[in-house]
């Protein structure tokens with residue numbers, strides 16, 4: 014497949030990376046097998062459709078309610094957390110967020126950071142930022158650790174190393190850690206456990222993400238299965254949580270449905286092994302836990318999405334990954350094809366606000382709008398509708414105001430002119446009929462090569478008579494025979 | 499202007515002229531599907547926890563220290579971390595003295611900084627209480643405090659948890675209500691639903707990722 | 722249609738529309754309009770004609786307004802809203818006569834029923850007519866099943882088929898359920914499941930030309946599972962998918978083919994065998 018397009022021009026685009034991914038048979042198998050199993054797990058976790066749909070509706074309501082008073086909730090969260098002894102910081106950009114984290118580490122003369130899984134820290138490229146400042150920032154989630162060890166980025170937001178199989182992990186451990194190769198997954202995990210335990214012990218600062226920030230009680234809730242999140246937030250003397258401003262919910266009870274939706278949609282689990290609710294630093298008489306807890310609230314384009322009522326729905330997301338598990342495009346091309354932190358359908362709708370639509374101009378188009386994502390999203394984000402909207406923003410002419418940063422980069426007067434012609438054709442019956450007449454008469458002349466279409470198909474030949482023609486003849490015949498009788 | 503002010507200003511501008519959505523929380527959605535008859539409640543908890551490799555025993559309240567000792571003996575473990583300031587901690591210590599048990603009791607009675615290495619590498623097992631359990635999801639509620647610190651349920655490869663049969667609730671929502679969580683949460687409230695695990699390699703389940711490899715729950719029936 | 726917003730402010734935070742209850746169907750009307758759709762018009766006109774025949778067989782008089790063209794979907798999904806809106810308006814005006822509209826394509830029916838609301842979101846006055854059209858629009862299988870309540874005698878030879886449903890038809894119109902039930906009425910037809918049946922065939926309108934490699938991988942998988950189902954042929958109620966699947970099969974030099982459901986049904990109940 015790859016020889017059809019000059020790859021050189023395309024490696025920097027979604028399409029170019031997709032070509033590479035599609036050619037990698039191992040990668041495709043890894044994803045297909047994994048996504049099939051994740052889809053099945055989710056289906057099994059929601060045996061009752063009524064229950065599931067009711068809960069999704071509630072999830073949607075809770076997030077919408079929170080967003081409808083987001084600034085107030087953020088202030089309430091800040092006040093409550095401060096009361097609980099947590100330091101709250103605000104950052105508009107990832108640069109600012111990194112600087113805040115770095116300042117905290119520096120103030121403790123820290124040199125080692127251990128990180129629980131956090132997509133926001135991926136957004137910040139925190140590891141690189143700190144490494145440049147001689148601070149080691151180690152991933153402790155097994156999947157993240159594997160990916161970091163190989164100098165890669167996660168390919169899935171829940172299962173970062175899903176693109177690798179055990180043999181690839183074994184080779185990696187062998188090369189980087191000097192251990193013997195093994196096909197035993199348990200053995201591989203134990204290697205990770207031993208290596209990382211030492212790091213937890215030594216770390217000066219622990220960094221984590223947040224799944225839900227509860228305004229009512231000033232609580233940061235984290236879910237995980239491994240225990241690395243608990244390690245990162247309990248063992249080092251300082252805990253820094255980083256999160257997007259959309260993660261706040263009003264009440265503790267809101268968590269009950271959201272948690273259930275999250276863990277069942279993500280991995281089909283009734284609940285994760287650990288649900289970790291942190292409401293403050295170690296108290297004077299307590300024997301463990303960090304002495305300092307910080308929360309960094311990151312905007313990074315979210316307020317841009319928030320400004321538009323339709324696009325605001327993007328911020329409902331609870332990062333369960335179900336949309337990518339069910340996406341036929343993601344399944345085939347994998348997470349790295351998206352070239353950004355968030356892959357899959359959620360990546361397509363959220364990334365433009367973070368990096369600008371002009372940086373990911375193909376994102377909205379790389380979808381057949383099949384709707385599988387919207388159907389499974391636990392908080393009912395109308396993902397296909399938002400993709401359609403982003404396509405609109407993409408082709409807006411320069412003299413219309415841009416709603417999304419970097420909008421209008423796909424504007425082309427030629428394409429617009431074509432659609433204008435299409436419009437003329439379809440709004441003027443005489444023109445349309447002329448077109449039908451020509452197409453049906455000249456069908457035989459359809460060229461064999463119709464660009465991209467004929468890469469996968471033969472050229473479609475119009476029928477010799479259109480339905481307009483056939484129907485007219487048929488209905489007239491009916492009428493005459495009817496009149497006769 | 500600070501980042502905070504900028505962010506809040508942008509958000510407020512986005513909402514200009516609109517009203518907050520009403521609270522339409524329908525609690526039946528998180529309670530009704532998850533209700534159990536009293537006799538089924540513990541069974542549900544048990545079977546859910548067992549599917550994720552938790553060992554569950556139901557026993558008369560008085561017998562648990564002996565059971566703990568038996569668990570350690572069977573596994574040939576050398577020591578047990580416990581919380582001396584708790585009721586069950588004292589009970590355990592008394593039993594240990596009386597039975598002249600050979601496993602070493604390690605009291606978590608000083609700040610982690612003073613014995614981090616030992617806690618990390620040399621403790622075989624721990625025992626903690628629970629603040630109840632949730633049948634719907636098969637979860638223990640742990641409410642660590644100054645007497646029973648957070649890491650007790652995380653660092654040792656074996657974690658034994660005591661659960662009163664009468665403190666098993668149907669679902670998370672009911673648990674929050676009954677214990678009135680919003681009124682005051684501990685530094686670190688935990689739901690624990692099995693031993694630590696991961697499926698990050700090929701989705702193959704492996705236990706003992708970073709936390710305990712084994713979780714044993716002793717359900718204590720009231721006398 | 723339910724309220725999308727709690728308050729009327731244009732920037733009010735949106736909640737998901739309430740789930741629609743099961744659709745209630747009217748009694749069988751004496752007349753309907755057939756909206757042929759542009760793909761059927763040009764590439765599968767026989768299927769459109771067979772749809773007319775199926776309806777007439779139920780004693781319904783079918784109108785086919787000669788002024789009809791396209792529902793506007795291609796421009797809409799490509800982000801050309803104004804162009805889509807004008808084309809949509811032309812159809813809306815044309816179909817504004819209160820007659821039920823039957824569409825032999827789930828995705829176009831879905832366009833009328835669901836997306837015209839978005840297309841005309843900024844024209845409150847038009848929305849009333851949009852809702853009215855949505856109420857009157859039926860995908861062909863749905864109409865035959867629930868409005869005509871067809872009772873068929875299967876005149877064809879025993880056969881085994883696979884059913885492919887377009888994604889929008891499945892998700893917006895439940896066409897997979899209607900088509901299955903209709904096929905279930907044919908005594909000699911066995912419907913075989915195929916692998917990843919609910920997965921997209923990769924068409925997606927302009928997606929198939931903008932991302933030909935990804936789309937190609939999808940249709941390749943789809944055609945493989947269709948062939949491996951053991952069925953003799955595939956039927957579908959959507960012209961776009963049919964174009965995609967048959968075009969790919971032909972390119973692969975496979976003999977297996979898909980057929981529009983309307984044509985398949987007509988052949989079964991009329992006993993006419995066409996080449």
Ligand code: SF4
Nearest residue numbers: 330331333334336390
């Ligand atoms: S968009 Fe929906 S399905 Fe996708 S990750 Fe977010 S919450 Fe999950």
